Amino acid sequence: MKTKKLINAGADAVDEMLQGVLAAHPRHLYAVENMPRAIIARNGPRKGKVGLVIGGGSGHEPTFLGFVGKGLADAAAIGNVFASPPPDPIIACAMAVDGGAGVLFMYGNYAGDVMNFDMAAEMLALDEIEVRTVLTTDDVASAPADQKDRRRGVAGNVFIFKAAGAACDLLYSFDDVERVARHANARTYTMGVALSPCSLPQTLRPNFLIGEGEMEIGMGIHGEPGVAREPLRPADAVTDELIDSILRDMKAARGDRVAVLVNSLGSTPMMELYILMRRVKSRLDDAGLILHTSLVGNYCTSLEMAGASITVMHLDDELQQLIDYPCDCAMFAR
Structure with a gap:
């Protein structure tokens, strides 16, 4: 059975979305001339x-293009649905935001992204633009703690990009921006649960199958297999399973501060997210952790997938300052 979407042609969906984004947010964003997949912040880049x-x-909207703006990312290179952008828009983004102090690439740890961003970095080096890369690896389910460099980057991108973007806007040196980005990534943990599949605009078919009354713990944002297929349980029990995995990995001490994101994977409504948030706060209180700030809503989605993820960033003084730093983006502001 085909799914229903408000699109024209599946092959045109990404470009038409970008046209709509630029029409809705001209104060924040523009596209590089003749490169519509290179989205630039109007008020971010500077010498x-x-x-x-x-x-x-x-x-995954609002990831990535929704987080382009002053105080966060200077540009986003956009690929097809669930596919890496090719090198050309990545290069265009870097050239548009190069202020002479270096360019940092940040993206999730996926093979296609690594290949294309690395290729772009090699080509930019020929133009004497220094590029460094920090991969996001916050998905607790995708590899053991001692192999964190193999983990995927998922909704924790929001906090990790936020910290790095603040450091950039505060004119930190290239070395310090890279240090902050790596530090933010190392202290960010995400675990998710999927309740139903999504479907690609080109196929209008579910991209995986999950039984009625089932859930999958740890499923990736592209439908990558999780760690367990289980009967759907009440919200508190699901939250406990997710937060237990995060707290085991994080190893925080009582009195430590955290930032929390309760994120919809696309079709899970705010009512359900706040039910999860209620339990997250209770569990943090039991662990003696101080909730410094929280986000609840659609931040890193998977088209219309039902489900949610919980992200916890283990704050210190520097990360707290950077997370609190003002930003003004098309789809996110603080």
């Missing part, structure tokens, strides 16, 4: 500032 370029496949 002497490290440029922050993020990017990846479409279908």
Whole structure:
């Protein structure tokens, strides 16, 4: 059975979405001339500032392009649905935001993204633009703690990009921006649960199958297999399973501060997210952890997938300052 979507042609969905984004947010965003997949912040790049370029496949909105703006990312390179952007828009983004202090690439740890961003970095080096890369690896389910460099980057991108973008806007040196980005990534943990599949605009068919009354713990944002297929349980029990995995990995001490994101994977409504948030706060209180700030809503989605993820960033003084730093983006502001 085909799914229903408000699109024209599946092959045109990404480009038409970008046209709509630019029409809705002209104060924040523009596209590089003749390169519509290179989205630039109007008020972010400037001379002497490290440029922050993020990017990846479409279908996760507001990740990535929604986080382009002053105080966060300077540009986003946009790929097809669930596919890496090719090198050309990545190069265009870097050239548009290069202020002479270097350009930092940040994106999730996926093979296609690594290949294309690395290729872009090699080509930019020929133009004497220094590029460094920090991969996001916050998905607790995708590899053991001692192999964190193999983990996927998922909704924790929001906090990780936020910290790095603030450091850029504060005119940190290239070395310090890279240090902050790696530090933020190392202290960010995400675990998710899927209740139903999504479908690609080109196929209008579910991209995986999950039984009625089932859930999958740890499923990736492209439908990658999780760690357990289980009967659907009440919200508190599901939250406990997710937060237990995060707290085991994080190893925080009582009195430590955290930032929390309760994120919809696309079709899970706010009512359900706040039910999860209620339990998250209770569990943090039991663990003696101080909730410094929280986000609840659609931040890193998977088209219309039902389900949610919980992200916890283990704050210190520097990360707290950077997370609190003002930003003004098309789809996110603080």
